[in-house]
Amino acid sequence: MVLVLALGDLHVPHRAADLPPKFKSMLVPGKIQHIICTGNLCIKEIHDYLKTICPDLHIVRGEFDEDARYPENKTLTIGQFKLGLCHGHQVIPWGDLDSLAMLQRQLDVDILVTGHTHQFTAYKHEGGVVINPGSATGAYSSINQDVNPSFVLMDIDGLRVVVYVYELIDGEVKVDKIDFKKTSTTNSAP
Amino acid sequence: MIGDGAEDEEKWLAAGAAAFKQNAFYMQRAIDSNNLKDALKYSAQMLSELRTSKLSPHKYYDLYMRAFDELRKLEIFFMEETRRGCSVIELYELVQHAGNILPRLYLLCTAGSVYIKTKEAPAKEILKDLVEMCRGIQHPLRGLFLRSYLAQISRDKLPDIGSEYEGDADTVIDAVEFVLLNFTEMNKLWVRMQHQGPARDKERREKERSELRDLVGKNLHVLGQLEGVDLDMYRDIVLPRVLEQIVNCRDEIAQYYLMDCIIQVFPDDYHLQTLDVLLGACPQLQPSVDIMTVLSRLMERLSNYAALNAEVLPYFLQVEAFSKLNNAIGKVIEAQEEMPILSAVTLYSSLLKFTLHVHPDRLDYADQVLGSCIKQLSGKGKIDDTRATKEIVSLLSAPLEKYNDVVTALKLTNYPLVMEYLDNEAKRVMATVIIRSIMKNNTRIATAEKVEALLELIKGLINDLDEPQGPEVDEEDFEEEQNSVARLIHMLYNDDAEEMFKIINILKKHFLTGGPKRLKFTIPPLVVSALKLIRRLPVEGDNPFGKEASVSATKIFQFLNQIIEAVPNVPSPDLAFRLYLQCAEAANKCDEEPIAYEFFTQAYILYEEEISDSKAQVTALHLIIGTLQRMRVFGVENRDTLTHKATGYSAKLLKKPDQCRAVYACSHLFWLEDHDTIQDGERVLLCLKRALKIANSAQQMASTTRGSTGSVTLFIEILNKYLYFYEKRIPQITVESVESLIQLIKNEESITSDPSAESFFASTLRFMEFQKQKGGAIGDRYEEIKV
Numbered sequence: 001m002v003l004v005l006a007l008g009d010l011h012v013p014h015r016a017a018d019l020p021p022k023f024k025s026m027l028v029p030g031k032i033q034h035i036i037c038t039g040n041l042c043i044k045e046i047h048d049y050l051k052t053i054c055p056d057l058h059i060v061r062g063e064f065d066e067d068a069r070y071p072e073n074k075t076l077t078i079g080q081f082k083l084g085l086c087h088g089h090q091v092i093p094w095g096d097l098d099s100l101a102m103l104q105r106q107l108d109v110d111i112l113v114t115g116h117t118h119q120f121t122a123y124k125h126e127g128g129v130v131i132n133p134g135s136a137t138g139a140y141s142s143i144n145q146d147v148n149p150s151f152v153l154m155d156i157d158g159l160r161v162v163v164y165v166y167e168l169i170d171g172e173v174k175v176d177k178i179d180f181k182k183t184s185t186t187n188s189a190p
Numbered sequence: 191m192i193g194d195g196a197e198d199e200e201k202w203l204a205a206g207a208a209a210f211k212q213n214a215f216y217m218q219r220a221i222d223s224n225n226l227k228d229a230l231k232y233s234a235q236m237l238s239e240l241r242t243s244k245l246s247p248h249k250y251y252d253l254y255m256r257a258f259d260e261l262r263k264l265e266i267f268f269m270e271e272t273r274r275g276c277s278v279i280e281l282y283e284l285v286q287h288a289g290n291i292l293p294r295l296y297l298l299c300t301a302g303s304v305y306i307k308t309k310e311a312p313a314k315e316i317l318k319d320l321v322e323m324c325r326g327i328q329h330p331l332r333g334l335f336l337r338s339y340l341a342q343i344s345r346d347k348l349p350d351i352g353s354e355y356e357g358d359a360d361t362v363i364d365a366v367e368f369v370l371l372n373f374t375e376m377n378k379l380w381v382r383m384q385h386q387g388p389a390r391d392k393e394r395r396e397k398e399r400s401e402l403r404d405l406v407g408k409n410l411h412v413l414g415q416l417e418g419v420d421l422d423m424y425r426d427i428v429l430p431r432v433l434e435q436i437v438n439c440r441d442e443i444a445q446y447y448l449m450d451c452i453i454q455v456f457p458d459d460y461h462l463q464t465l466d467v468l469l470g471a472c473p474q475l476q477p478s479v480d481i482m483t484v485l486s487r488l489m490e491r492l493s494n495y496a497a498l499n500a501e502v503l504p505y506f507l508q509v510e511a512f513s514k515l516n517n518a519i520g521k522v523i524e525a526q527e528e529m530p531i532l533s534a535v536t537l538y539s540s541l542l543k544f545t546l547h548v549h550p551d552r553l554d555y556a557d558q559v560l561g562s563c564i565k566q567l568s569g570k571g572k573i574d575d576t577r578a579t580k581e582i583v584s585l586l587s588a589p590l591e592k593y594n595d596v597v598t599a600l601k602l603t604n605y606p607l608v609m610e611y612l613d614n615e616a617k618r619v620m621a622t623v624i625i626r627s628i629m630k631n632n633t634r635i636a637t638a639e640k641v642e643a644l645l646e647l648i649k650g651l652i653n654d655l656d657e658p659q660g661p662e663v664d665e666e667d668f669e670e671e672q673n674s675v676a677r678l679i680h681m682l683y684n685d686d687a688e689e690m691f692k693i694i695n696i697l698k699k700h701f702l703t704g705g706p707k708r709l710k711f712t713i714p715p716l717v718v719s720a721l722k723l724i725r726r727l728p729v730e731g732d733n734p735f736g737k738e739a740s741v742s743a744t745k746i747f748q749f750l751n752q753i754i755e756a757v758p759n760v761p762s763p764d765l766a767f768r769l770y771l772q773c774a775e776a777a778n779k780c781d782e783e784p785i786a787y788e789f790f791t792q793a794y795i796l797y798e799e800e801i802s803d804s805k806a807q808v809t810a811l812h813l814i815i816g817t818l819q820r821m822r823v824f825g826v827e828n829r830d831t832l833t834h835k836a837t838g839y840s841a842k843l844l845k846k847p848d849q850c851r852a853v854y855a856c857s858h859l860f861w862l863e864d865h866d867t868i869q870d871g872e873r874v875l876l877c878l879k880r881a882l883k884i885a886n887s888a889q890q891m892a893s894t895t896r897g898s899t900g901s902v903t904l905f906i907e908i909l910n911k912y913l914y915f916y917e918k919r920i921p922q923i924t925v926e927s928v929e930s931l932i933q934l935i936k937n938e939e940s941i942t943s944d945p946s947a948e949s950f951f952a953s954t955l956r957f958m959e960f961q962k963q964k965g966g967a968i969g970d971r972y973e974e975i976k977v
Contacts, residue, residue: 013676014714043673063809092855094816102910105953126960127953140718142775
């Protein structure tokens with residue numbers, strides 16, 4: 001059982017003061033093995049904070065990020081799964097699942113995690129899964145009118161991944177979960 | 191003792207202790223053989239060692255303790271003697287035959303203790319006799335220890351209420367008188383030590399006095415523990431007498447220690463009820479006494495008392511504790527003209543904390559304290575003392591911590607005036623404290639007025655102030671400060687649109703005059719606040735006032751223009767560029783075509799003139815194309831101009847792969863699912879073909895410059911785009927064009943070997959297969975492609 005935290009689009013301090021306190025109290029150091037972040041933190045303080053939750057931190061560059069050294073996209077392998085990470089402003093039309101699927105094929109990953117729209121989505125297609133953890137702070141978005149703070153926790157166990165999405169709606173944290181199983185024959189490039 | 195070294199002292203002590211031990215041994219032998227005469231003889235000899243002048247208090251104490259232990263044995267012996275028939279009165283008489291006065295008095299006290307225990311005479315008479323007799327020793331050190339001995343052995347024999355020694359003749363008043371007399375004499379001796387010896391030894395003497403102070407203070411402890419000393423007795427007898435001695439002795443060390451002793455020893459409610467008497471003594475003390483600490487500790491005790499016992503709060507009001515303390519402090523400061531600023535501020539700081547604890551709802555009291563403080567600070571000019579500055583910061587932080595609500599602190603009219611006395615660095619520190627308090631408590635600042643007041647308080651962070659030559663603020667610190675100001679902006683919020691508009695205008699006024707370095711931190715959150723406000727406005731059609739309303743989308747867009755145009759000059763053109771595009775999207779939602787067009791124009795100008803870094807251009811172009819793709823508000827003409835520019839920029843990017851990708855991204859500008867008028871298959875195809883051309887030339891370049899055949903990835907990406915549009919049944923995207931592209935890729939692949947491109951192609955083919963399997967309209971479409 002490997003826990004992977006996926007979050008992004010915090011936009012601190014431009015669009016939000018900080019993560020919601022209820023989220024902060026859930027994100028306890030030592031419980032999570034990896035963090036993948038879709039970008040737009042935007043400041044070093046947030047980077048440092050995420051590092052305290054888990055030292056294995058992967059970040060890609062959002063268009064408002066202060067640190068220009070983050071890569072445009074990243075791939076990593078966790079257990080049996082290949083994950084791809086990209087902020088998403090590079091994929092046009094923004095939020096278009098077919099275009100995102102193309103990126104997924106290009107990166108050759110089972111799970112693609114992107115952001116930018118500040119809207120949680122989890123979309124399964126024959127090539128794998130596309131996940132958007134939304135905005136962890138509920139930051140303003142010109143794309144999405146109604147943003148609730150949200151983040152995603154993935155539990156990777158063998159060929160199965162359970163995706164838990166945590167959303168803060170009207171002051172209460174609501175949890176939902178989605179199951180994905182990978183068939184071992186897909187995406188096996190030699 | 192002048193010139194005696196420590197080793198000499200050790201020698202004396204050793205010698206004295208040896209002689210002492212010897213006599214103690216013989217005394218014990220006499221006791222064991224019931225030989226009273228010898229016991230007295232040897233005990234007197236033993237006690238003679240205490241007649242020495244050669245020991246420091248520390249060492250003398252050593253000897254004293256041994257004597258104390260031995261005298262206990264003697265006392266037991268005396269007790270037994272009286273039981274065996276010896277008259278205690280005779281015993282009392284007998285001990286006075288000792289040759290030297292000091293041993294005589296120690297023996298007398300010991301015998302006196304036994305005498306009291308036999309109850310053959312009232313305790314008070316014996317005690318009176320003893321305390322008077324001790325006057326025979328006027329040497330400070332020896333006298334202090336002797337009287338201390340008297341205090342120790344009499345402790346359990348005082349005729350307190352409920353004590354076995356209480357009787358008709360003996361009451362607690364007698365006990366009190368005894369202790370007070372002993373105390374007074376001890377204090378006199380203690381004070382006399384100050385003047386013994388030459389001036390150059392003063393420091394050493396003061397240190398020695400300090401070691402002895404608890405001997406004097408013990409008497410007050412005893413008084414505090416007597417059951418019979420109730421509030422009335424304390425107020426009428428004990429306190430006035432003690433204070434009299436304190437004031438009259440005119441000794442700085444004694445006064446400080448004893449005032450503090452009173453405060454610590456006696457119960458808090460006594461202090462409350464005798465507040466004016468206690469405070470009245472303060473101005474009468476020596477000017478050099480650290481009265482500030484004494485008063486601070488008093489206020490601290492009273493604060494804690496109030497904090498732990500809510501039911502006593504009315505008493506505080508009853509005795510007008512606050513005004514008495516306030517006046518007393520005023521008098522003290524007046525009396526001590528040389529009092530440094532630090533002391534005055536510390537006093538007011540303690541008073542403020544007291545007020546906050548005891549009268550938390552009385553903002554007027556707190557304000558009064560600040561006002562008094564200001565009076566003291568004015569006329570002293572700028573404060574140089576860093577400790578004083580720290581104390582002022584502590585003073586100002588106290589209300590924030592107590593109220594947990596900056597808004598309440600803002601009600602204190604004197605608060606900002608006190609802040610004026612801080613230097614710029616301290617102002618920044620204070621501003622940070624205020625912001626932290628707001629963030630921690632999630633305080634919402636909801637009116638324009640309060641925002642204005644708050645900004646005034648934190649102006650150290652918002653403005654360069656008037657000291658351009660001040661010490662350079664550390665770069666990192668500056669960023670942190672500005673980021674905290676940025677976060678603060680999200681707390682300034684009101685649901686009412688008009689009020690909110692006022693708030694953002696106030697912020698704009700302050701930020702635009704705050705100096706260029708701050709703009710890139712402060713403007714973005716302000717922009718977001720404004721954009722959020724637009725969303726909350728009723729749709730313009732529903733608003734009866736339309737565009738004439740005090741708050742309208744138009745006005746806010748004007749506002750946005752005004753604040754963003756300051757940003758590129760910072761210089762932060764990338765930031766301004768992004769902000770313009772955000773505003774364009776907002777204008778799109780509000781259906782404001784000219785405003786949206788204007789924002790795009792500004793963004794394009796920045797792109798052309800300021801964004802020259804290749805990597806930055808790629809990202810900027812993604813943002814342009816992405817935003818433009820979402821625009822629905824533009825008419826044909828405007829739209830054409832903007833897309834034409836966008837495709838132009840795409841083709842002019844430096845690196846061919848970037849060009850290729852930007853150009854095929856532009857294809858999405860010509861086909862919008864939900865908009866019938868924007869479905870131009872021709873232009874889509876044109877884009878894709880152009881992208882192919884670029885990809886080709888990129889291949890050729892790679893083979894000529896590097897000898898390799900370059901990557902086939904671009905072709906695969908373009909293929910995916912072809913499939914995207916093919917699936918949507920755009921007539922211009924024919925099945926043949928798809929097939930020929932697939933063929934092209936296969937050819938390229940056989941020449942090159944690029945594993946990631948291969949897997950990309952493989953997954954694309956898999957995707958096509960999968961779509962075929964779907965059946966229905968999509969399945970048919972893919973069925974037609976021959977791979």
